[in-house]
Amino acid sequence: MRRKKSRQLKDKPKKSGKTVKRIPFVLVEKGRHGIEVVAANEAAQSRNIYSGLAFTDARARTPDLVFEEIDRVADRNALQKLADWMVRFSPRVSTDGNDAIVMEITGLDHLFGGEAKLMERIRACLQTNGYISQIAIAGTFGAANALARYRINIGDVFVSQLGHEKQDLADLSVKALRLSDKTVQLLRKFGLTRIDQLYGLDRKALTRRFASREAADAVVLRLDQALGIRHEPIKPVIAEPEWAMRMSCPEPVAAQDGVEYALDHLLSQLCHKLDMHGVGARDFCLYAFGVDGKCSHISASSASAVRDANHIRRLLKEHVETINPGFGIDLFMLSAARIEGLDHDAKPLAADMVGGFDEEAFIRLADRLAVRLGEKAVQMPIFHESHVPERSESFSQFATHLMEARSLSRAMGPRPLRMFEMPEHVEVMAEVPDGPPARLIWRRVMRKIVRADGPERIAPEWWKLSEKGARARDYYRIEDEEGCRYWIYRHGLYDDNRGGPPQWYMHGVFA
Amino acid sequence: MNVLAFIPDRSESSKVLPLKAEEEAVFPFGLGQKGLHECAEKNYGDMSALTGFVLANIEPKSAILWVKQYKFVQEHGRALPSGVELFNNKKSHWMHVVVSKPIDALWAIEEGLKSSALDLVIGEVEEADFTATRRLKLASERYGVPVVLLMPHTREGISACDARWRINSQPSAFNSYDAKALGSPCWRVVLERCRSAPSRAGEAFNLEYDDEALSLRVAPYVATGSVAPQEISSVKGQTEKIRQNG
Numbered sequence: 001m002r003r004k005k006s007r008q009l010k011d012k013p014k015k016s017g018k019t020v021k022r023i024p025f026v027l028v029e030k031g032r033h034g035i036e037v038v039a040a041n042e043a044a045q046s047r048n049i050y051s052g053l054a055f056t057d058a059r060a061r062t063p064d065l066v067f068e069e070i071d072r073v074a075d076r077n078a079l080q081k082l083a084d085w086m087v088r089f090s091p092r093v094s095t096d097g098n099d100a101i102v103m104e105i106t107g108l109d110h111l112f113g114g115e116a117k118l119m120e121r122i123r124a125c126l127q128t129n130g131y132i133s134q135i136a137i138a139g140t141f142g143a144a145n146a147l148a149r150y151r152i153n154i155g156d157v158f159v160s161q162l163g164h165e166k167q168d169l170a171d172l173s174v175k176a177l178r179l180s181d182k183t184v185q186l187l188r189k190f191g192l193t194r195i196d197q198l199y200g201l202d203r204k205a206l207t208r209r210f211a212s213r214e215a216a217d218a219v220v221l222r223l224d225q226a227l228g229i230r231h232e233p234i235k236p237v238i239a240e241p242e243w244a245m246r247m248s249c250p251e252p253v254a255a256q257d258g259v260e261y262a263l264d265h266l267l268s269q270l271c272h273k274l275d276m277h278g279v280g281a282r283d284f285c286l287y288a289f290g291v292d293g294k295c296s297h298i299s300a301s302s303a304s305a306v307r308d309a310n311h312i313r314r315l316l317k318e319h320v321e322t323i324n325p326g327f328g329i330d331l332f333m334l335s336a337a338r339i340e341g342l343d344h345d346a347k348p349l350a351a352d353m354v355g356g357f358d359e360e361a362f363i364r365l366a367d368r369l370a371v372r373l374g375e376k377a378v379q380m381p382i383f384h385e386s387h388v389p390e391r392s393e394s395f396s397q398f399a400t401h402l403m404e405a406r407s408l409s410r411a412m413g414p415r416p417l418r419m420f421e422m423p424e425h426v427e428v429m430a431e432v433p434d435g436p437p438a439r440l441i442w443r444r445v446m447r448k449i450v451r452a453d454g455p456e457r458i459a460p461e462w463w464k465l466s467e468k469g470a471r472a473r474d475y476y477r478i479e480d481e482e483g484c485r486y487w488i489y490r491h492g493l494y495d496d497n498r499g500g501p502p503q504w505y506m507h508g509v510f511a
Numbered sequence: 512m513n514v515l516a517f518i519p520d521r522s523e524s525s526k527v528l529p530l531k532a533e534e535e536a537v538f539p540f541g542l543g544q545k546g547l548h549e550c551a552e553k554n555y556g557d558m559s560a561l562t563g564f565v566l567a568n569i570e571p572k573s574a575i576l577w578v579k580q581y582k583f584v585q586e587h588g589r590a591l592p593s594g595v596e597l598f599n600n601k602k603s604h605w606m607h608v609v610v611s612k613p614i615d616a617l618w619a620i621e622e623g624l625k626s627s628a629l630d631l632v633i634g635e636v637e638e639a640d641f642t643a644t645r646r647l648k649l650a651s652e653r654y655g656v657p658v659v660l661l662m663p664h665t666r667e668g669i670s671a672c673d674a675r676w677r678i679n680s681q682p683s684a685f686n687s688y689d690a691k692a693l694g695s696p697c698w699r700v701v702l703e704r705c706r707s708a709p710s711r712a713g714e715a716f717n718l719e720y721d722d723e724a725l726s727l728r729v730a731p732y733v734a735t736g737s738v739a740p741q742e743i744s745s746v747k748g749q750t751e752k753i754r755q756n757g
Contacts, residue, residue: 357573361628362604365576368626369608369619379607381592393592395607403604417566417594418559418587451683453692479693483682484556508588509556511563511598511696511720 024062027070028055038070042154072098082131083237085295087287088331089122091241094234100148102141102234119157129293139165141234142226146176146195165227170196177222183215198223241335243281245270252291252328259288259323259332263316266334271309280305280342284312288323289331296323301375302367304400305340311364318371359403366398387412387458389419389507413456414477416487416508423505426488436476436488442506447480455490471498477510485510538716540705543569543631545657546673547648552664553679553701558587560680560698563598565633565659567720567727571601572630576623578608578616579635583661597722613637617647620658624650635661645671674705684719696720 024044026037035055044065049058059065075098083101086093089112092104105118112118119135126133136148138160150172152158160168169176172195174187190209192198198206203220210216224230245266253259263286274280285299300315323329370378379395382402386392396402429439429446436452454476460467471492479485486509492502542548543565550561577590592605608619616636623632624647639647639660648671651658660672677700684694700716718727 357604358628361626362574362606365623365626365628366606368622369606372622373608373610373615373619377608377610379609381605381607383592389591395589398606412593415591415593415597416559416588417563417590417597419591419594420588421584451691451693453689477693479683482554483680483697484560485680485683485693485696508591508594509559510693511559511566511594511698 023066024049025066026058028067029070082293085289085293087238088289092234092236094236096145104234115159123157140226140228141232142222143169145178146172146226150176169226177226179218179222183218239337242337242339244333244335247332249330252330254325254328259320259325262332263313266332267309267313270334270336271307274307278341278343279339280307281336282338284316285335286316287333288329290326290328291330292327294326298322300371303398304363305342307342315367315371363400388461413475417511419508423507426504426506428504436478437504449478450481452476452478469498471496539568540674540707543657543659547644547651547658549660549662549670549672549675551662551666551677553677555664557679561661561678562590563696563720564678564698564700566595566598569631571599572603574604574629575631575633576606576629577633578619580613580616580637581609581611582637583635584609617643620647621650624654624656629656632656632658634658637663641669641671673707675703677701677703695722
């Protein structure tokens with residue numbers, strides 16, 4: 001059984017209190033035809049002011065209308081935050097448009113004592129946070145969405161019995177099917193205003209009436225989705241955790257040590273569970289759900305699967321102070337993702353017995369460095385089959401599967417000890433044909449070359465598209481009067497007809 | 512059950528035993544083996560020579576952490592694995608950390624020392640005050656992991672390090688196959704300060720790296736006492752000792 005719940009929020013008149021409610025209040029926005037009303041509260045609606053009305057008309061109807069400009073970015077952020085917080089009820093939560101949240105409640109209503117009780121609980125939770133809601137439960141996302149928005153009034157709830165979507169949607173306007181204004185207008189021209197009028201229509205006949213294929217498809221698709229003929233998955237705001245542990249607090253926790261206690265408690269439970277199943281995880285995330293409708297989280301990743309509570313605690317504690325208890329936290333959730341098999345293995349008694357290399361400690365160190373300095377900061381060398389120096393050896397983010405990779409053993413010329421990220425252009429003073437220059441200027445200093453050997457020619461990889469028109473490089477090892485040894489190359493041959501005369505570049509320094 | 516007695520306690524075995532007095536007083540005075548050593552450029556641009564000198568001195572290690580400030584990567588490039596292999600042909604496990612601030616680099620070095628996973632920490636740090644170097648020295652001694660800091664030519668002033676070296680690049684050795692080509696790399700190394708042998712501070716060494724035997728040797732023209740300017744006249748005697756000690 002899949003049950004979806006959609007909720008529309010009417011949170012605009014946030015100044016709660018009975019006197020405020022009676023004042024007609026609207027949010028306005030600059031539209032195509034001047035300033036328009038985009039949201040109206042109950043008092044305003046009772047005076048026939050609705051969204052889409054020109055603001056001048058609204059003012060004419062109610063001279064004492066209170067208005068404010070809408071802040072859509074803040075609205076979206078607030079909705080996103082609320083959706084994060086709603087994860088406390090169900091792991092699959094998503095935002096829908098700018099004013100609704102959709103939640104998958106399949107199989108979890110019994111935890112709250114049934115659908116009606118769950119709905120009541122959500123309504124109450126939202127109300128304490130200043131949100132008035134319209135909640136509907138239905139078998140499909142499309143139906144729940146239509147019922148919450150068009151079937152019920154502000155503050156009401158509605159449960160569509162399983163399989164009753166068709167009847168419940170029957171007398172709603174076709175607008176409820178999430179169609180574009182143009183499509184709705186077209187349907188109205190055909191005399192199709194209610195959803196039940198679409199039920200009996202021949203699909204092919206319906207499609208033929210529309211000028212555009214997309215509009216016809218949209219009508220059929222939305223109808224099918226609402227009736228559950230076609231599946232419509234929701235995209236959760238947080239990736240669904242593979243393993244999660246919850247701890248709800250009898251009293252909201254407002255102190256930092258409470259958070260740390262919760263972390264310890266959840267970690268020991270989670271690690272025990274991971275241990276029982278012989279697995280480890282690489283990503284861990286601690287969510288703290290506040291009573292005030294806010295949710296904060298901290299996360300940490302490991303370079304290899306781990307279930308060592310001490311290690312995970314150390315990684316998560318790095319950021320634990322970013323959890324702001326606010327008015328109190330009443331639910332903690334610790335999730336683990338990227339689960340991998342992790343066998344029990346006997347540790348050697350002494351590091352000397354495994355050649356002095358403790359791989360586990362090495363990886364743990366990488367984790368600790370990455371959590372403080374950022375994942376990109378911890379790197380290891382990687383090797384590719386290529387003759388181009390900057391391509392054959394590079395550095396990538398630390399990962400355990402790369403630890404076995406070793407340098408390629410192939411014959412090549414001398415390589416410098418330090419190589420620049422980007423070859424640096426050098427100005428050549430005295431060019432010698434088919435040899436390194438006698439003098440060059442690099443980093444604004446004139447250097448006289450006294451000894452040199454080479455060249456080592458590295459041809460471009462012509463089979464790569466990005467290398468199209470690339471020029472060959474002739475590498476030389478040179479030494480200047482001061483005794484500094486450099487690796488320079490001439491980019492291009494003298495008669496390769498690939499752009500102007502060859503240029504010289506500094507690519508590395510020898511020891 | 513007696514077998515267990517032969518297995519050393521792990522926490523103890525990972526520690527490098529303190530060198531004997533006579534070992535400490537010979538070249539390279541514990542560089543890459545014990546304690547905190549600072550190696551600084553003599554002139555801007557000697558960073559590669561410096562890196563080579565350090566890598567030539569360290570014995571093959573199994574796990575090495577190399578912490579660097581991004582500034583060094585920009586100015587002097589990164590150590591190229593195939594270039595490093597010329598100096599250290601044991602396949603070590605390398606972990607590189609790139610940070611932007613000196614304080615992060617110092618933190619990463621200290622974290623590495625404490626981890627019990629490493630044999631050596633190399634740090635490319637722009638600056639480190641007395642307190643920072645003291646912390647690193649104590650951590651290095653406590654956990655038995657040596658630290659080598661590669662520092663720019665501006666490095667001066669007080670420090671808690673065991674020794675400070677100053678290195679500059681020298682013309683390479685004669686190449687017997689091709690007189691015009693480069694030979695083995697040579698460096699001039701000055702031991703600026705040394706805690707284990709204070710009397711030796713100020714001595715200079717002209718070194719040549721033999722990339723076939725992977726060992727350092729005293730540059731021949733110094734050994735024969737010919738040219739090469741010396742800062743202190745006792746180098747000649749010193750070079751003999753280095754030879755004897757390998």
